[in-house]
Amino acid sequence: MRVRHRSQVLFITAASLLLLAQSLPAASGDVNSDGRVDDLDIRIVEQYLRGDLLLQNDQIKAADADGDGKVTRNDRDLLKRRLEGITVKSGPASQLELQSVSGGVVLDKATGKPLAGVEVSLPDEGITVRTDAQGRFKLARAPAGKILTAKASSYAPQSITLARGGSGGYRLLLEQLNPQLMVVDDNLYHLGNDDFDPNSAGALQFNLRSIGGRFEKTFELTSFPREDLTLRIGSLIGLDTPESVAAGQSGLTDRILPRGGLRIFLNGSAIERLVLNGDDLEVKLPRWLLQRGTNRLMLSVDPYDQNNISISKPVTGLYGTATRSSFDLDDIEFAHLVIVDPTGSLVDGKLEGELGKKPSPPGP
Incomplete structure (x- = not known):
């Protein structure tokens, strides 16, 4: 019987040379050092296991999911399971934390059917993904307290605040647009002056720069x-x-905090003061303040609303260090504004945004 011996040849491709040239340390699981852990990292590990690719020491450390000092099929399987959101108990705790993956599903609120292609984002983290055919999505990280948003064509946007100690399994229900719904804005904004106490609510969540103390939009009503x-x-x-x-x-x-809160104004009149954080908050827009044609909506944490706290800060000068009290807006973030009409007459309405205009301060 004739036995054929096949020689194994190691192919070094252009992609391999690029990987060899990388010298920055990689985070656990982030084999190609692109700042995230995804299917590309899995494919690189598989190429290495087949002998088609060489890895640097930092990349080997990143691919070593079980912490045994080498890259094996077990590491590949662990990384795959982490990407699928399955909890893995083996390996160093620091690696598991870096590899944690959260996810969820987006469904049609009325039918319960999964929605594909929905844009799911953590705007403060710069993370945006889309749902698959089963409405599922995965997030490389999901810090507690952040606002998670979802939006799709022909649907009203939805958002939730990620709970502390949550492990994924987020469920977002999108409502199809109809004559009862009018989307005013589907983005996330930071109001304030980027100057807040580290113990204040949301201090660890604010990565976006503020747009100032006020947010304005106008919307048109062609009928009363x-x-x-x-x-x-x-x-x-x-x-x-x-x-x-x-x-x-x-x-x-x-x-001692003064009476602050997020003030809501409609056509120059104060209509509400929100004092608690949360999701799906509702504010009544009184019919007698609405008008046919252009209506102005404003959310404000400006000083004239007395929505501020006085904080003491160390100031270093010519004669040493002293403390100085400063005026601090209450920095907040909000996502998505939708107007709801129980009678369904908004089919005749339209919206035109005016972001950044500064009207005269309304009266007390």
């Missing part, structure tokens, strides 16, 4: 509504008020 409308705010974080402190939402327990 038959009933009061409702403004729905998808998510709100960051409020430092006596009420939010009492609810355990803020760590500012060592000071």
